[in-house]
Amino acid sequence: MNEATALDFNKNARSAVKDETLRAALQRGGAHFQGNRRAAIDTLPEFDRLRDEGRAIKDEVLENLDHYLEIFETNAQAAGGSVHWARDAAEARNIVLDICRSVDARTVNKGKTMIAEEIGLNEFLEENDIRPVETDLGEYIIQLRHERPSHIIAPAVHLTKGQVEQTFRKEHDDLDPNRSLEEPIELVAEARQVLRQKYFEAEVGITGANFLIAETGSSVIVTNEGNGDLSQILPRVHIVLASLEKVVPTLEDASTLMRLLARSATGQEMSVYTTVSTGPRRAADLDGPEQYHVILLDNGRSGMLGTEFQDMLRCIRCGACMNHCPVYQSVGGHTYGWVYVGPMGAVLTPQFVGVDTANHLPNASSFCGRCEEVCPMRIPLPKMMRHWREQAFEGGQVTGIQRRALKLWAYVAQRPRLYHRLARLPVGVLRRLAGRRGRLRSLPMGTAWTAHRDFPAPQGKTFQEQWAAQGGRTA
């Protein structure tokens, strides 16, 4: 279930970069999210201070995570909610199934939740004759197409409207085949109409949680469509899937993180709907769920505390890192081969599926550092990818040739004279080989480069030669 294909990263990447439709979709998405984020930040002079505060909030919570979770549990129960603890994905799936069976649920509506993806919930429910219906538009589209989300906040960012039209025509085959479905507004209206009927059929609604609030025992979700709200107020039972690190102390702390989240994600000041849910409906309420359950999922997170990966638990899942990653923007989310994608996925996936399966991901980085630069929680993503590379090296994941090459490089790099002499050598050779054109059509050990473009020969003298010629002074 929920099998990782991260081992195939290189193969996936090769076919992704040749897919013109995908590249056009990625380019549009990237430019959109980057521009909107910039504009939103430029109108909030306090943004960087909020980032520092956001980081401090999460760091303090992580250092006291046991206490905050216990306090959250006490307050959620006091408000009439049930709290369930799940060590791993299988345990979480079974808790969901037990709750569904207790109310004879046949249909489950889902707001967008990455934890459900992480635990492979949809397939599991289907195997148990319960129909999960995704209600977030992007998630609905990829559910119809039997795909994984390719982005944590824009699951269908890899698709064009033409592809969505095709999917709707195929799946909504009871509708007029001659209807017009070319524009996004028509596609959204059709999804609204189809899903509206389903909202009233479900016995259970499942949402994720952007935050859990210890002070009040509440869960918070953030959406633009309102699907997460209809999914939780119409069915009899509301289940919240949340990982341990979602807890924050107070509503004030959640407010600080909200100011960071939407701006970093979509460039909005606030998402349209931010909803604080506390317990089930009250006796006098006219609507709302009769039962409220929160499932707290560990799935390895407790083991990340106290390690070099603890900072990753500050992540608020905004997607800014992938929106700004040159690798993600070239290959798209599916190439990463599991639930979490882009730089945050390159750090998280090895944690969940093992570095032996996901070793390619922390290597799929140019270390340009943009992910860390835009991360609202200031997570040192490149540093963590380096930790995974080190672990892969120590765990024997690196081939003999790579090992020997690294050893050789280390030997040379520690001997400056030798290094300079060796650096000078290829510069001269390449220049002579390139001749007057100054470019090489092929390189013996660099065919990966020259198969697609010429290699420009180095021009002029090396830096060290120029430095020496100037007597160590800047020109």
Next chain:
Amino acid sequence: MSSRQDILGKIRSSLGAEGTSAGKRAAVEDRIKTHRRNTVPARTDRTPADLQKLFAEKVTAVHGTVATVDGMAAAPEAVLDYLRQHNLPAQVILAPDPSLDAAPWADSKLLETRRGKADPDDQVSVTSAVAAVAESGTLIATSGPDHPSTLNFLPETHIVVLPAGRIAKSYEDVWDQLRARHGAELPRTINMITGPSRSGDIEQTLTLGAHGPRRLHVIIVADA
């Protein structure tokens, strides 16, 4: 060992915090109780009149619309005006909210009102909001017998009648108000609403009315 004990045990051992540490617990409880505010954007440091202006600007920026009336007596006519402008039926589902009772809904011969929760066929809802936040143009609605949450989501058009005095600067100001009103236990649902429903999931094209209302109209009622 239960999953709960197991997980908490693993957290403590990872943090090097085996055994219960009363001092840490007290510090955490204290941290929660003080409701410490972090940075609140300075953009809301202005007079109440300017705050109302900022709120209206922010609502408009997220594709909501705003009208202003002199008192609750003028609210039904303002609702009718809006419905006429958008060719909508003059039938509304009205929140059973006593704060809306000051308006003469029954006097209007053209406007048909029903009170309660929203049904799938309701086209237009009229509610109040317990507060609003000028910082981002956000309306705050709390669930209760006076305000079923379905009113905020099922109808295609949501009209909010908002007394001007309820416009606060920040979310933090609203949390303090809610704590004063509800004590330790919050209402089941607090909806923070910033504009009408939308999706950008198809080619990042902004499309209004994804699942919730396509139109969000705020009628600000000036202080009497």
